[in-house]
Amino acid sequence: xxxxxxxxxxxxxxxxxxxxxxxxxxxxxxxxxxxxxxxxxxxxxxxxxxxxxxxxxxxxxxxxxxxxxxxxxxxxxxxxxxxxxxxxxxxxxxxxxxxxxxxxxxxxxxxxxxxxxxxxxxxxxxxxxxxxxxxxxxxxxxxxxxxxxxxxxxxxxxxxxxxxxxxxxxxxxxxxxxxxxxxxxxxxxxxxxxxxxxxxxxxxxxxxxxxxxxxxxxxxxxxxxxxxxxxxxxxxxxxxxxxxxxxxxxxxxxxxxxxxxxxxxxxxxxxxxxxxxxxxxxxxxxxx
Numbered sequence: 001x002x003x004x005x006x007x008x009x010x011x012x013x014x015x016x017x018x019x020x021x022x023x024x025x026x027x028x029x030x031x032x033x034x035x036x037x038x039x040x041x042x043x044x045x046x047x048x049x050x051x052x053x054x055x056x057x058x059x060x061x062x063x064x065x066x067x068x069x070x071x072x073x074x075x076x077x078x079x080x081x082x083x084x085x086x087x088x089x090x091x092x093x094x095x096x097x098x099x100x101x102x103x104x105x106x107x108x109x110x111x112x113x114x115x116x117x118x119x120x121x122x123x124x125x126x127x128x129x130x131x132x133x134x135x136x137x138x139x140x141x142x143x144x145x146x147x148x149x150x151x152x153x154x155x156x157x158x159x160x161x162x163x164x165x166x167x168x169x170x171x172x173x174x175x176x177x178x179x180x181x182x183x184x185x186x187x188x189x190x191x192x193x194x195x196x197x198x199x200x201x202x203x204x205x206x207x208x209x210x211x212x213x214x215x216x217x218x219x220x221x222x223x224x225x226x227x228x229x230x231x232x233x234x235x236x237x238x239x240x241x242x243x244x245x246x247x248x249x250x251x252x253x254x255x256x257x258x259x260x261x262x263x264x265x266x267x268x269x270x271x272x273x274x275x276x277x278x279x280x281x282x283x284x285x286x287x288x
Contacts, residue, residue, distance in 0.1 A: 002062065004029040004186060005050070005154060009266060010059035012045050019045060020213040021058065022266035025205060027154075030183035034197040035190050036245065037207030038253060043190045047158050050188060051077050063154065073101045076152035078160045082139035084131045090118060090142045091127040097146045117149035118142070121175060137168035144172070148179065155180060157189040161196070173199055174229055182225045194245050197221075198238070199229055206248050209257035215266065216256050219245065220273040244272075 003026025011021035019042040027033045037043055048054040050061065052071040061068035063075075084093045094114040098105070118127050121141040131139055140160060147155060161169040173196055180187050181200065191197050197204045198221060206217045223235055232238060 006062040008060050010056035013057050018212045024266040031202045032187045034201035035205040040210040041207040041213035074153040076147035076150045078147050078157045080159045082143045094146045117145040121145045155187040209253050212258050215269045218271045
């Protein structure tokens with residue numbers, strides 16, 4: 001059965017430089033997928049292609065049986081920066097998105113939904129403040145509220161917490177766990193943070209270094225839901241999973257860069273699952 005979002009052999013080139021090619025993976029309905037890789041492997045470009053903001057040079061994207069050919073309000077994006085309109089209040093920024101999706105909706109209902117979205121991310125009392133009056137974490141909350149208010153079929157996130165301090169980042173990660181985790185929302189996120197990926201993701205895609213990057217592994221996260229950031233590191237198997245991903249980023253992502261085993265195709269990416277989800281033994285290293 002084809003996944004809800006199917007990425008089929010996409011590639012991106014700039015002149016003679018191939019950023020990545022022959023990427024095949026899928027995102028199932030209600031699944032949270034994270035993509036990890038070093039700078040230069042094309043992570044943000046992949047997300048822009050999924051959002052319809054860029055077109056792949058090869059391959060195609062199919063979502064819910066229809067080919068993706070451009071932006072859609074069914075795919076909401078949360079960027080690294082808050083990307084808010086500075087002249088609008090927090091309420092106005094969320095309402096602007098809602099009016100774009102529901103142009104015939106009464107103004108009173110637009111405002112009610114916008115306030116409800118802000119309340120959901122803890123900004124009920126900041127609705128009338130402009131971005132210049134908000135902290136960095138609050139601005140990102142407005143961006144999350146704006147995206148969720150659209151009730152998107154797919155939520156796309158490009159390292160949305162990378163510019164925040166550790167305390168604020170942890171707080172927002174916890175909110176995302178509650179808002180979109182556990183099958184409530186189909187989501188795809190780019191991150192450099194291994195612990196963030198383990199906290200949020202059902203599966204973690206590991207990219208080799210660029211240029212000419214490829215997917216090396218897709219790791220299934222065995223940590224049971226609901227997940228609590230404060231206790232996650234005490235779960236059996238946590239360090240085995242974390243060490244496996246860190247080892248990839250430190251060593252194997254570089255060693256595998258630019259390599260294409262004979263007969264390899266993007267469909268041959270190994271899907272790795274710990275043989276014993278409750279064991280703390282190291283994961284078996286499987287390289288293509």
